[in-house]
Amino acid sequence: MTAGTATQGAPDVAPARPGAAGRMRRSRRRIGRPSALRGFVWLYLLWSLAPVALAILFSFNRGSSVTEWQGFSLRWYTGDPYYSVLHDPALHAAVIQTVRLAVLTTVVAVPVGAAFAIGVHRWRSRQASAWTFLMLLAFVMPELIFGVGIFLLFTNLLTIVRLGTTAQFLALVAWNVSWPAIIVRARLQSIGDQYEEAARDLGASSVGAIRRVLLPMLFPAVFASVVLVFAGVVDDFVLVDLLSSNAQSQPMSVIIYTLGAHGGSAAAPALNALATVMFAMSIVAVAAGWAVYRLLTRGERNRGAGLALGPLAGG
């Protein structure tokens, strides 16, 4: 998958090098240790995935239990006239609100963030580094601190922005604009300046060089940002919770929290169904995104893995 796989895998897979002292002993240990490690990894996978898989399974339960399987049905999605995701007005509205926020935020945050990255990358001044620093600071700021800040902003200073969808949208863009900015910045650093310079030497204007040369090369990074921002907004809880005004502006994560809090006395399978809808949304976005990303970066090394890992790991 990544560039280094073949060479890094080699020492472990290949038999001991000739002449290495005690190679019999060591090679036996080579077989022993990785399998203990592999067992641990499989345990981890079971622990991390089984709870979610069970939640998805029980969203299809015929009865209202989340512990006893009573047969398959779509009751909690469409069938039940009162409590299903389709018919309960609160759950229904939550799905719509999540989609609305995710689309709006992605459409605005990705172009703004990408333009920011290009601008700051070429601007090359002290001010540019200050803005980059601020962008990275926004990236690591704990969400509660930012959330309280922007809540107090909208309730005390910019009172023209009422709590609800507008406030949520403005905050989500500010919160998510770092993703495209950081990913596109990383991509710019790996591309370098030479392609654009060549384009200008061949007679392209500055804007033309960006549009015809740089943007197509940046497209995979922009696209990866679309996926990450979309999935990030679907997953977001703190901001949308603090800034929601009424039931109509509560997206899925907030409804799950509100109805499922305090040990989940109200946690009917409908909540599992809602969570499954949310999960499906992220997965469709990520799967589609990954496929397109692979298509866009065909022939490049180190593809795929960089989609999510690069910016988080700081390079």
Add this chain to the structure above:
Amino acid sequence: MTRTAEAGAGAGTRPGTRQPRWLWPTLAVPGAAWLAVLFLLPFYVVLAVAGGTVNPLFLNAVPIWNPLHWQPGYVRQVVGDLFGAGAFLGPTVLRTLLYVVVASAACLLIAYPVAYFVARQAGRRKGLYLVAVVAPFWVSYMMRMLAWQNLLQGNGFVNRALSAAHLITQPVNWLSGMPVTVVLGLVYGYVPYVIVVLYAGLDRIDGALLEAARDLGLGRTRTFLRVTLPLSKEVVYAGALITALPMAGDFYTNTMLSGVPTTTMIGNVISDSLSTPGQGGEGAVLVLFLLIVMLAPMIWYVRGTTRAGRGEAL
């Protein structure tokens, strides 16, 4: 603050050269303005509310915008709550610290072997393992907490498995005030992030260095202890940081899996203060305290990112 950004944009030379200098700042302006108004400005509002007063009639916070007139009332009140005679916030802070430290340590202990295996020993299946290990990253946090709620209910799978193994005689009430449950929730929620960070770091280590260590006679364990571990030191710090920061401000894990005052974390106090009339100012002061504690590690992380970004890329 927007003005600054726009002034900066206009400061370039006039167009005419083939690479006009105004172009780059202009591209950066929307993002910079958005950050200035909706990321920087909120912190000033937090300061103004923390230094402000309260409307005695409606109990809403009255911010004071002039820094010279800021009142110490709220700060004094919070300091009293933290350290004074009736210090009800002190235990909460200690509890938060304890949960965060234990959960971060557990995250590292789980994440390091997993990341090490995927980065170093997964062989040809590396891509597949990576997808599986990172999968929870794409599942909503709330859904993952809901999933544990299902499992930990009175008649849930955990209790049934434990009584089947004769470890308990009657169901344990996991979802009401059990610190173990809250820490489990935190670990479960944040461990994918640590794995991602550690994987990226361990994957970058040059395989030739490990081979050299082996050729020079180090065993597998000592190669790990003397080469791999020191080389991954920075990334372990980064992994601990990327979980400890959001954990310290977490309130929803606690509410979803416990919701009882005995497990209250500082995040709960802050988020509750926003919805309680008359307590907005204290919430603002607590946010400032949290920010002050976290600013140094945040800046360390950002500087590390900038340094790494200069050398390598996506």
